[in-house]
Amino acid sequence: MIYYLLKGLHLLAMGVWLGASITSPLDILRTLARGRPYVDLIPEQVARADKIMIPAAALTILTGLGLMQTTQGFVTAPWRFWAGFGLTVVLALIGKLGLDPTKKQLAVAVQGTGAGEAALVGDLRGRFVTLITAWHVGFLLIFVLMLYPF
Numbered sequence: 814m815i816y817y818l819l820k821g822l823h824l825l826a827m828g829v830w831l832g833a834s835i836t837s838p839l840d841i842l843r844t845l846a847r848g849r850p851y852v853d854l855i856p857e858q859v860a861r862a863d864k865i866m867i868p869a870a871a872l873t874i875l876t877g878l879g880l881m882q883t884t885q886g887f888v889t890a891p892w893r894f895w896a897g898f899g900l901t902v903v904l905a906l907i908g909k910l911g912l913d914p915t916k917k918q919l920a921v922a923v924q925g926t927g928a929g930e931a932a933l934v935g936d937l938r939g940r941f942v943t944l945i946t947a948w949h950v951g952f953l954l955i956f957v958l959m960l961y962p963f
Contacts (some may be wrong), residue, residue: 818849819879826872829865831952837862838945841916845923845938852923877901895933897958904951911944 835862844851877898881890919937 816880819876819883823876823880824874826876828867830869830873833862833865833869834945834948834952837866838941841919841941842938845919845934855923856920859920861927863913866908870908874898874901874905891963893958893961893963897955900951900955900958904948904955907944907948907951912941912948915941915944 835866837858840862841855844855844858881887881898883893885891885894915937919934919941922933923935
């Protein structure tokens with residue numbers, strides 16, 4: 814019974830985390846493309862996405878560890894589960910150390926009106942797209958590791 818509860822929560826949290834990590838950046842990029850006055854909404858979009866993604870990421874990690882413990886135990890868990898867990902931690906670090914500061918800098922930069930701010934927004938947009946791409950490649954690798962029995 815506990816296994817099915819953990820598995821259901823794990824899949825739900827992972828789906829929310831992945832879904833928000835796809836829709837939120839697309840929403841931010843669409844807003845950037847629309848320009849003024851819409852870019853003033855970016856700080857609100859960032860805050861709303863963080864309220865969804867951070868708890869979903871934490872729940873995904875915790876339920877994943879719970880599943881490892883209830884099925885095989887930590888010591889005997891297959892290498893691919895540990896690799897997936899490691900990549901999940903890397904994704905969390907990319908989010909915390911790369912995406913969060915970039916989103917916050919982007920939210921501040923769009924408030925400016927000068928040419929320097931426009932160039933900065935372009936640079937931050939490029940960094941944002943690069944980090945999001947790395948993020949989703951990581952998610953794809955985790956899916957392969959978790960679903961394909963090597």
